[in-house]
Amino acid sequence: MDGQFLINGQWLNHERERTDVKNPATGEVVGSVPNGTKSDVNDAVEAARKAFPEWSKRSVYERAALLEKLYAKMLEKKDELARLMTLEMGKPLAESEGEVEYAANFVKWFAEEGKRAYGRIIPSHDTNKRLHVIKQPVGVVAAITPWNFPAAMITRKLAPALVAGCTFVLKPPTATPLTALRLLELCQEVGIPDGVVNAVTGSGKDLGESLATHPHVDKITFTGSTEVGRTLMAQGAETIKAMSLELGGHAPILVFDDCDLDLAVAETIKSKFRNGGQTCVCGNRIYVSDSIYDAFVEKLGQETAKLKTGNGLDNDTKIGPMINKSGYDKVKKHVDDATSAGARIVTGGTGQTDEDQDVYYYEATVLADVTPQMLIMNEETFGPVAPVQRVSSDEEAVHYANQTPFGLASYVFTNNYARAFRAIENLDYGIVGWNDGVPSAAQAPFGGMKQSGVGREGGSEGLEAYLETKYVSIGGLDQ
Numbered sequence: 001m002d003g004q005f006l007i008n009g010q011w012l013n014h015e016r017e018r019t020d021v022k023n024p025a026t027g028e029v030v031g032s033v034p035n036g037t038k039s040d041v042n043d044a045v046e047a048a049r050k051a052f053p054e055w056s057k058r059s060v061y062e063r064a065a066l067l068e069k070l071y072a073k074m075l076e077k078k079d080e081l082a083r084l085m086t087l088e089m090g091k092p093l094a095e096s097e098g099e100v101e102y103a104a105n106f107v108k109w110f111a112e113e114g115k116r117a118y119g120r121i122i123p124s125h126d127t128n129k130r131l132h133v134i135k136q137p138v139g140v141v142a143a144i145t146p147w148n149f150p151a152a153m154i155t156r157k158l159a160p161a162l163v164a165g166c167t168f169v170l171k172p173p174t175a176t177p178l179t180a181l182r183l184l185e186l187c188q189e190v191g192i193p194d195g196v197v198n199a200v201t202g203s204g205k206d207l208g209e210s211l212a213t214h215p216h217v218d219k220i221t222f223t224g225s226t227e228v229g230r231t232l233m234a235q236g237a238e239t240i241k242a243m244s245l246e247l248g249g250h251a252p253i254l255v256f257d258d259c260d261l262d263l264a265v266a267e268t269i270k271s272k273f274r275n276g277g278q279t280c281v282c283g284n285r286i287y288v289s290d291s292i293y294d295a296f297v298e299k300l301g302q303e304t305a306k307l308k309t310g311n312g313l314d315n316d317t318k319i320g321p322m323i324n325k326s327g328y329d330k331v332k333k334h335v336d337d338a339t340s341a342g343a344r345i346v347t348g349g350t351g352q353t354d355e356d357q358d359v360y361y362y363e364a365t366v367l368a369d370v371t372p373q374m375l376i377m378n379e380e381t382f383g384p385v386a387p388v389q390r391v392s393s394d395e396e397a398v399h400y401a402n403q404t405p406f407g408l409a410s411y412v413f414t415n416n417y418a419r420a421f422r423a424i425e426n427l428d429y430g431i432v433g434w435n436d437g438v439p440s441a442a443q444a445p446f447g448g449m450k451q452s453g454v455g456r457e458g459g460s461e462g463l464e465a466y467l468e469t470k471y472v473s474i475g476g477l478d479q
C-alpha cells in the first residue's frame with residue numbers, strides 16, 4: 001500500500017522521499033509512506049483550522065451520526081483492517097481482530113457520550129445575576145499515536161475529539177502508518193467532511209515538534225514514551241498547549257496468598273503476554289506471597305510454555321515478533337542482567353533473529369528468584385518476559401509496587417475484599433485490575449499518575465479532555 005498524506009480531503013504525497021513499512025515477522029516491505037515536512041504539517045493544521053467553524057457548529061447529533069456510521073464501517077472492514085495491522089505490526093491475527101473491535105468501541109461509545117456534554121447552572125449569590133457553565137470544543141487537536149495499537153490508540157482520541165466538535169491532525173506511527181491511513185479513508189467514506197480529519201506521515205521527532213509548537217494547534221494528545229512526552233510538553237510550553245499524555249508504565253502484579261491461583265495465573269498471562277508484552281499496561285513485574293510462590297511459578301511456567309512464538313498470520317501464534325531491534329535488545333538485556341545476578345529461567349529465555357531481514361523474535365519467558373535490584377524490576381521491558389519476586393507480606397508487595405516514577409496500571413489478585421481495598425487505595429496507579437488482567441474498556445478512564453502521564457482517555461473523562469469550560473455570568477436581571 002502506497003500511503004499518502006490526507007490534507008483537506010485530498011490524498012497527496014508532494015513527491016517527498018518515502019519510508020518503507022516492513023512486516024516485522026518477515027522483513028518484507030508491505031508499503032511505504034511519504035516523509036512529511038514542517039510545511040506539510042502547516043497545511044494539515046490550516047485545513048483543520050479552516051474546517052473547525054463549520055464542524056463545531058453542527059449539532060452533536062449530526063456529528064454522532066457520522067461516528068455511528070464509522071463504527072459500522074470499521075466492523076464491516078474488520079478482517080481487512082486486522083490483516084493490515086498484523087502485516088505491519090506483527091501481532092497475532094486474533095489480537096488484531098480484537099483490536100479492531102476495541103477501536104470501534106471507542107467510536108460507538110463516544111458517539112453516544114458526546115450527547116451528554118452537559119454544562120450547568122450554578123445558584124447565584126446575587127439576585128441580579130445568573131451563573132451558567134457551557135462546554136465548547138477545544139479546537140484543532142493534533143494526535144501522535146504509537147505503533148503497538150495501530151487503530152485503537154487513534155480512535156480513543158479521534159472519536160471524543162470529533163464528537164466534541166474538534167478537528168483533527170494525525171501523526172501516525174512511523175512503523176505502522178498503514179492501518180491509520182486506511183482508517184482515515186473510512187472516515188471519508190462515511191462522509192466526515194474534508195479538513196475535519198487530516199494526517200501527515202513521517203518522522204515523529206520532526207513532525208511532533210512542528211505540531212507541538214504550531215500556534216494554530218490547540219491541543220496535543222500523545223500516547224508513547226515518557227521521554228517523548230516530556231519533550232512534547234516542553235515544546236508546547238511556549239504556546240501553553242493543552243495536553244493529554246499517556247506515557248510509559250512499569251505495571252506491578254501483586255499476588256496474595258488467598259487468591260484463586262488458576263485465575264491469577266490465567267489473568268497474569270493475559271496481562272503480561274498480550275501484544276507480545278508490548279503494551280503500556282502489560283504486567284512488568286510480579287510480586288507473589290511466599291506461601292504460594294512455588295505453586296504460582298510452576299503453573300505460570302507451564303502455561304507460558306504453551307504460548308507459541310511466530311508469524312502473527314499463523315493460526316497457532318500467540319506471541320508475534322518484536323517490533324524492532326531496539327525492542328529486542330532491551331528484552332535480551334533485561335533477561336541477561338537478571339540471569340547473571342541469579343534469576344532462574346523457568347521457561348523461554350531465548351530469542352531468534354535474522355539481522356539481515358531485521359526480524360526479531362523472543363520467546364515467552366518466565367524468570368523466578370528475581371530480586372528488586374535487577375534491571376527488569378526497575379525499567380519497563382516492553383516484551384514477553386515475566387519476572388517473579390517472592391514477598392513476605394501484602395505491605396511489602398505494595399511497597400515494591402510503588403518504588404517507581406511510573407503509575408499507569410497495576411494488578412492485584414486476592415479473594416479478600418479488605419486486603420484488596422487496602423492494596424488498591426495504597427497503590428499509586430491510575431488503573432487497578434483486581435482479579436482482572438485486562439481492565440481497559442472504552443467507557444472507563446485510562447491513564448496514569450506520576451510520570452505515566454497527564455489526563456485520562458476513555459470514559460466521560462475522555463470526552464471532557466476535548467472540551468473547554470466556559471463560565472458565563474449574566475447580570476442585569478433585576479432591572
Ligand SMILES: O=CCCC(=O)O
Pocket residue numbers: 148149278279280281440446
Ligand atoms: O498500550 C496502550 C494501550 C493498551 C490498552 O488500551 O489496553
